[in-house]
Amino acid sequence: MAALSALKNRKNQKFRDEVSDIAVRCGDQGDGIQLDLLEDLVAQFNLQLDTKEKEKLERLANDDRKISRDDFYNIAKNSKVIKTLMEKLERSSRPSTPAQGRKNVKIDKAKAAFSAIDSDNSGFIDKEEFLKFTSKMPKEKQEKLLKNLDKDGDGRLDLEEFRRLFKN
Numbered sequence: 001m002a003a004l005s006a007l008k009n010r011k012n013q014k015f016r017d018e019v020s021d022i023a024v025r026c027g028d029q030g031d032g033i034q035l036d037l038l039e040d041l042v043a044q045f046n047l048q049l050d051t052k053e054k055e056k057l058e059r060l061a062n063d064d065r066k067i068s069r070d071d072f073y074n075i076a077k078n079s080k081v082i083k084t085l086m087e088k089l090e091r092s093s094r095p096s097t098p099a100q101g102r103k104n105v106k107i108d109k110a111k112a113a114f115s116a117i118d119s120d121n122s123g124f125i126d127k128e129e130f131l132k133f134t135s136k137m138p139k140e141k142q143e144k145l146l147k148n149l150d151k152d153g154d155g156r157l158d159l160e161e162f163r164r165l166f167k168n
Contacts, residue, residue: 018086019073032066045088047081110166114159124156 026037035057042049049057053075060071067075076082117125117133125133127146134142149161 015077015086016073018090019069019076021089022076022082022085023069023072027066028069032062032064032068033072035061035065035067042081042085045085047085047088049079049081053079053081110163111159113166114162117162124158125162126156130157 022038022041023033025041027034038057039049056075057067060075061067076086114125115121117129119129120126130146131142134145137145146157149157149164151161
């Protein structure tokens, strides 16, 4: 029963947050939601308030055509258009999924491989990490490759030294 109550509270809080988001988008700074901005926002998403909703909003609005957030919250609870607007706003504010953005992302394969091999995250591939990475190679080839890649002779590879593997 407590879990059901917590779930309901979470749903209500999400709804209040979405109403608050719309209120801010419609100029509410504690003095009310501007009906003109609300209508513009609804129209941006190809939606339209029905006649009854418009009339109700107009009745509740003050002379400046503003409606209190509490009144708007009560209208939003029963408005299909406002609920649809909330869904569309939520979808439009979500970041794209990795699959959608993958076409424009260039992956630095050398850096990705370097990070995977650098198990202690030191920023260097030390001799032990390198030997583990090249464990299927004969020992003398491992030593020779490490020596050829290690241009500064410090016994470890930085990213730029490691990149040479990808240039050949």
